Amino acid sequence: MMNYVVDPPGAAPAPNPTPAVQAEALTVVRGPRTVLRGIDFTVPRGQITGLLGPSGCGKSTLMRSIVGTQAKVTGTLNVLGRPAGHPSLRTRIGYVTQAPSVYDDLTVRQNLDYFAAILDPGRTAATRRHDVDRVLTDVDLATHADALAGNLSGGQRSRVSLAVALLGTPELLVLDEPTVGLDPVLRRDLWTLFHDIAASRGATLLISSHVMDEAERCHRLLLMREGEVLADDTPDALRTRTGSDTVEAAFLHLVDEAVATARQKETTR
Amino acid sequence: MNTTTITTTAPTAPSALSVSRTTATAARVLRQLRHDPRTIALLILIPCVMLVLLRYVFDGSPRTFDSIGASLLGIFPLITMFLVTSIATLRERTSGTLERLLSMPLGKGDLIAGYALAFGFLAVIQSALATGLAVWFLGLDVTGSPWLLLLVALLDALLGTALGLFVSAFAASEYQAVQFMPAVIFPQLLLCGLFTPRSDMHPVLEAVSDVLPMSYAVDGMNEVLKHTDMTATFVRDALIVAGCALLVLCLGAATLRRRTA
Numbered sequence: 001m002m003n004y005v006v007d008p009p010g011a012a013p014a015p016n017p018t019p020a021v022q023a024e025a026l027t028v029v030r031g032p033r034t035v036l037r038g039i040d041f042t043v044p045r046g047q048i049t050g051l052l053g054p055s056g057c058g059k060s061t062l063m064r065s066i067v068g069t070q071a072k073v074t075g076t077l078n079v080l081g082r083p084a085g086h087p088s089l090r091t092r093i094g095y096v097t098q099a100p101s102v103y104d105d106l107t108v109r110q111n112l113d114y115f116a117a118i119l120d121p122g123r124t125a126a127t128r129r130h131d132v133d134r135v136l137t138d139v140d141l142a143t144h145a146d147a148l149a150g151n152l153s154g155g156q157r158s159r160v161s162l163a164v165a166l167l168g169t170p171e172l173l174v175l176d177e178p179t180v181g182l183d184p185v186l187r188r189d190l191w192t193l194f195h196d197i198a199a200s201r202g203a204t205l206l207i208s209s210h211v212m213d214e215a216e217r218c219h220r221l222l223l224m225r226e227g228e229v230l231a232d233d234t235p236d237a238l239r240t241r242t243g244s245d246t247v248e249a250a251f252l253h254l255v256d257e258a259v260a261t262a263r264q265k266e267t268t269r
Numbered sequence: 270m271n272t273t274t275i276t277t278t279a280p281t282a283p284s285a286l287s288v289s290r291t292t293a294t295a296a297r298v299l300r301q302l303r304h305d306p307r308t309i310a311l312l313i314l315i316p317c318v319m320l321v322l323l324r325y326v327f328d329g330s331p332r333t334f335d336s337i338g339a340s341l342l343g344i345f346p347l348i349t350m351f352l353v354t355s356i357a358t359l360r361e362r363t364s365g366t367l368e369r370l371l372s373m374p375l376g377k378g379d380l381i382a383g384y385a386l387a388f389g390f391l392a393v394i395q396s397a398l399a400t401g402l403a404v405w406f407l408g409l410d411v412t413g414s415p416w417l418l419l420l421v422a423l424l425d426a427l428l429g430t431a432l433g434l435f436v437s438a439f440a441a442s443e444y445q446a447v448q449f450m451p452a453v454i455f456p457q458l459l460l461c462g463l464f465t466p467r468s469d470m471h472p473v474l475e476a477v478s479d480v481l482p483m484s485y486a487v488d489g490m491n492e493v494l495k496h497t498d499m500t501a502t503f504v505r506d507a508l509i510v511a512g513c514a515l516l517v518l519c520l521g522a523a524t525l526r527r528r529t530a
Contacts, residue, residue, distance in 0.1 A: 030530050067372045071528040085528065090374040101365030105301045114297040118375045121289035148304065164369070 018081045020045045020172050020204035021066055025075035028061050035061045037227040038075065043206055043220075048198050050218030051208040052251065058227045059208040060098055063174050066206070067095040080171055091119060094165030098176040100157040101164075104150030108141055108160050111149055115164045135163040138193055140186070155182045162190075166197075173197065175207045179214065191217050212248035223251055230254045286378045294375075294383025298357070299390065312353065312391060316345040316399040324407040335410045338403055339494045340463050342418055343486040345399060346392045346426035348454055354388055354433030355446045362437065368529070377522045385430050385518060392426025393419075413493035417503065421489045424510040428482055431517035438524030457483035462491075482513035 021043035028036040035058045043049045051059050064070035065077060068085025077084040080092055102111045112132040116123075123131075136142045139159040144152065149160055162178050179187045191214070197203050198219075207218070215221055216235055223231040223238075231238055231254055235247050242253040302309055320338060327334040361367045370380065400418050403409040411418065432453055440446035460470070460478035467478050478484045489506035496503070 069368050069372050069528055071526070071530045073528075087374070090372065093372070095369065095372050097365045097368060099365055101369045103297070103301060103366060104364075105304045106297070110297070110300055114293060115369075115373070117293035118290055118370065118373050121287065121293065 017045055018078075019043055020080060021206065022078045023076065026062075026065065026077050027074045028058070028065055028070060029072045029074075030061065035227050036065070039227070039229045041222055041229050041232045043204060043222075045204050046198060046202050047219040048194055048205045048207060048217070049220045049222060050215050051206060051222045051224065052210065052212065052215050052247075053224035053230075055210055057224045059210075059224060060176055062224070063095075063176050063206065063208060066172075067093055067174050069095075091168060092171045094167070094170035094173045096158075096162050096165045096173075096175045096178055098180075100154075100161035102149045102157060102160045105148065107146050107148055108136070108152070108163075109145040111160060112136070112163060112167065116167050119168045131167055135166040138166055139163045140189065155186065158182070159186075169201065169203075171203055173203055173205045173207075175205065177208055177210070179209065179211070187214075212246070212251065215247040215251075221247065223254060225255055225258060228258075230258055286382060287376060290375055290379040291382045291386065294380055295386035295390070298384060298387035301357075302387075302391070308353070309391075312349055313395050313398060316341075316349070316395060317402050319345070320399060320403050320407060324403075331408065331410070334407075335494060336491065337463065338407070338409045339411065339418065339490040340461070340487045342396065342400055342403060343421050343425045343490040344458065344461075344463070344483065346396050346422050347429040347432075347483065347486065348450070349395065350388050350392055350426045350429030351433040351454060352447070352450055353391075354384060354430045355437040355440065355449060356433075356443060358384065358434050358437040359440055359443060359446045367525070371525065371527045377525045380525065381434060381518055381522050384434060385427055388430045389423060389427055392423055392429075396422035396426065411494055412497050413495075413499070413503075417493045417499065418490065421486060421493070421507060421510070424507060424514060425483075425486045428486070428510055428514040428517070431514045431521060434521035435517050435524065438521070454483075457481045460484065461487045463487060482510055485509040485513075 019042040021041075023042070024040050025038045026036055026040070027034065027038050039062075051062065053059055061070060065073045066079055066084055068079075068089065073084070079086075079089055082089055103114075106114070109132060112135065113128070116128045116131055120128075133142070136145055139162055141156065141159055141163065144156060149157055152160065158178065158181065162175065165173060165175065179190055182190070194205055194207065195217075198205055207214075209215070218235065220234055221231065221238060222229055230251075233241070238247060238250045239245065242250040244250040244253055320341065323338060323341065324334055327337070358367075361370075371377075396419055400415055400422065404411055404415050404418075436449040436453060437446060440449060460467070460474060460481055461483040462478070467475055467484060470478065485506040489503055489510065492500050492503040492506065
């Protein structure tokens with residue numbers, strides 16, 4: 001059941017379809033704080049976009065806005081050609097929250113069975129079972145299918161949470177720090193899986209992280225700081241532009257630059 | 270700030286109940302409980318133990334046991350389902366599973382109805398055991414049909430589930446959720462006519478008790494106790510309890526927000 005979006009009239013022709021996510025002047029207010037300050041960016045389709053920045057910079061709020069669970073969002077935010085939060089998007093987006101959101105008092109398989117039934121109750125039990133088996137293999141938890149989620153280690157639980165998001169055939173995967181607390185081997189395996197999902201299923205992935213070495217594995221990067229987007233480019237272009245060897249150095253360069261301009265504005269005022 | 274358009278959820282949100290999603294949710298809630306046998310045991314045994322206790326507390330006055338016992342058959346399911354539901358939905362809110370579910374194609378009504386179905390099922394078992402024990406083993410003298418007692422007990426359980434769902438929206442922690450029990454249930458318990466007939470109360474309190482749903486739950490039980498047939502008062506009481514449950518369930522659904530701060 002693939003729902004490909006038909007380009008709206010007047011949009012670019014087929015090889016360059018509407019971006020997966022397109023934001024203009026996106027602002028989010030949480031309580032007294034303005035968490036996102038009128039940001040503009042696009043996330044192209046079929047690629048892995050890394051969302052990077054220090055904790056508290058607004059990464060999670062941005063992701064929640066995209067999946068449509070964030071209140072007080074103003075500006076323009078289109079996801080897969082529809083305004084964010086549109087009911088038709090609910091089957092087309094897979095979302096993993098930072099803390100694993102699964103039922104601790106159910107087994108791994110019971111968790112997946114339930115979410116698969118919510119996602120698409122029309123499918124036969126056999127099709128659903130096949131889907132559940134597939135995602136269990138994807139996250140390397142097939143041997144733990146009958147363990148209670150509450151008895152798993154932290155890394156295993158976050159993989160159950162990831163498996164839920166992989167159910168069905170989401171066109172957009174929004175993953176909030178999916179590799180936190182995982183050992184290097186698992187992290188490598190998951191990144192291989194992410195690349196495989198992008199390449200073979202043509203899905204778009206938006207993955208947040210505050211580990212800079214993961215940035216090198218992304219096709220594109222959105223660097224954030226204090227609710228603003230510092231850069232929206234490929235890792236190579238970022239390194240070239242800033243004359244640095246690593247994305248981490250490039251990020252630090254951009255932060256220093258941003259602080260310097262902010263200070264300059266302050267003094268001229 | 271140059272905010273151009275405001276993106277909100279389109280008004281075409283699927284609000285219609287989906288039977289398969291509702292039953293899947295109910296099955297999931299029951300499956301969760303099955304991994305927690307102690308809660309099931311407590312849920313089912315405590316009302317029975319209390320009834321046995323009550324029977325021998327009023328060993329010398331079986332008439333008192335009849336009236337209080339019948340009232341309690343209506344009150345137990347309300348209290349236990351209230352507690353279980355408020356904690357269960359609070360956990361759903363704090364664990365992030367609610368946010369995940371609401372980002373998926375699940376209607377709020379599906380979730381609420383799923384919970385009501387699962388806990389309603391438990392309430393039927395709980396009430397059937399308690400009613401059977403009271404009527405056949407403890408000598409509770411019921412003039413009407415025990416089935417009607419069971420019906421009122423089930424409606425009370427649904428009311429408890431509804432109230433629990435509703436107040437869990439206002440509780441930020443388990444501590445707060447548990448405190449809502451004395452806040453919401455105790456006033457109703459004092460005013461429902463369990464301790465003294467409602468007509469003997471101060472007129473102000475009597476008026477207050479007229480608008481509290483538990484009063485009708487207890488009235489309904491007492492109707493069954495005294496009359497062989499289904500009286501008009503019984504029908505009215507049952508409808509009021511059912512109506513309140515439905516109203517509070519809708520209020521509970523309104524507290525579920527797809528978008529949160």
